[in-house]
Amino acid sequence: MELNEWFVIVNPVSGNGKAKRKWQSIYNELKKQEFKFTYAFTEYEKHSIKLIENAIKHGITKFICVGGDGSLHHIVNGIFHHSDTINIKVIKIGIIPVGTGNDWIKTYGISKNYKKAIEIIKKENIFLQDIGKITLANKNKVVYFNNLAGIGFDAHVVNYVHKFKHLGFIAYLVSTLFSIVNYKRSLLEIKFNNKIIKQSSLLFLIGICKYSGGGMQLTNYISSSDGKFDITYLDKINLVTILKHITKLFNGKVTDLNFVKSYTSSKAFVRVLDTNKTLIQADGEIIGTGDFEVKILPKALQFIIP
Incomplete structure (x- = not known):
């Protein structure tokens, strides 16, 4: 990985397998729009947290989520659970939505058309959003949420x-x-x-x-x-x-x-x-x-x- 690269995290089961079926087209479009990127498929629940940890260790600050609300949720948690190793406010997250509900994107009018979604990411128009932090009493567990x-x-x-x-x-x-x-x-x-x-x-x-x-x-x-x-x-x-x-x-x-x-x-x-x-x-x-x-x-x- 290089510092100016995007790291693309793909949840292949998102949208009942839509992410896996569309990946080759999404990959081709990213290349067409001249993105410099590496990518990885998640292989199990919360795998993105491990992928985020490795990317942050290599200095990556720009991430693309190919998935739905759950996929984005796990990426956000991966970032915050490693907040001691990076200034979180330098991180940028874009999404190519292929989930079932795709609720988060609706607030901002992000298109479900992957080509248009990639065009949005290309422009890198950033928005600083609030994040919620939940602390569960019975397990002393912390979970973050963005929606x-x-x-x-x-x-x-x-x-x-x-x-x-x-x-x-x-x-x-x-x-x-x-x-x-x-x-x-x-x-x-x-x-x-x-x-x-x-x-x-x-x-x-x-x-x-x-x-x-x-x-x-x-x-x-x-x-x-x-x-x-x-x-x-x-x-x-x-x-x-x-x-x-x-x-x-x-x-x-x-x-x-x-x-x-x-x-x-x-x-x-x-x-x-x-x-x-x-x-x-x-x-x-x-x-x-x-x-x-x-x-x-x-x-x-x-x-x-x-």
């Missing part, structure tokens, strides 16, 4: 999505409807902004960017670089109500409903007060269960956007 995270219902949905991924982005909607029938609310104690919520809760969603769940807009999005999370809290909802307001899940108007509560905060603490196994998700990846602390890292990482 949205949450505990409760949305993590339950993510857990089902993997069973329906062959349906493409519709998998998220199917999983949502399926989970409404099956999910049991957990008793949570949530602290933020000197406020305490203590009751059986359906979900607590913590957003940086605008979209999740295959294009749903579930937070009152303000900015991805204002140093605040966009928070949505909901204690209960039923299938009939979901079906009645289903379009609002996608057009951003769900937060206008009187039973949906929206807040902003730079940090929060969550405790699970019952014995339910309450899942936590970050960027569509299940990261654990139980109590956690989350705080924002303002303008912490450079992404390449249009």
Whole structure:
């Protein structure tokens, strides 16, 4: 590797194998647009963290993710878990999206057309975005996220999505409807902004960017670089109500409903007060269960956007 090279990380299983099928075309286009790069395929979950570590040791600061939201999530975590060896703010990340949901790119209008996505990366227009840091109490584990995270219902949905991924982005909607029938609310104690919520809760969603769940807009999005999370809290909802307001899940108007509560905060603490196994998700990846602390890292990482 050379210092001025791009390091391209390809998740071959992303998008139900789309990344592997499209790689030769993507490779050819990168060459056509005169990129100087090396590349590697991930071979197992979180392999990108090891690849990032090796690249950083060689002084590489420019990365391209060929994958979806999960692939980008692991690359971000690989970078932050090696923050002691590099100034993170010199790193640049571009994405060629080939995932199932491709939610992160929607906030910035990055094209799913790989040629156009490569053109965007070529221009190297950078944007310093906030990053979320979650500390899980039961394992003293730290996870970073660049899009949205949450505990409760949305993590339950993510857990089902993997069973329906062959349906493409519709998998998220199917999983949502399926989970409404099956999910049991957990008793949570949530602290933020000197406020305490203590009751059986359906979900607590913590957003940086605008979209999740295959294009749903579930937070009152303000900015991805204002140093605040966009928070949505909901204690209960039923299938009939979901079906009645289903379009609002996608057009951003769900937060206008009187039973949906929206807040902003730079940090929060969550405790699970019952014995339910309450899942936590970050960027569509299940990261654990139980109590956690989350705080924002303002303008912490450079992404390449249009």
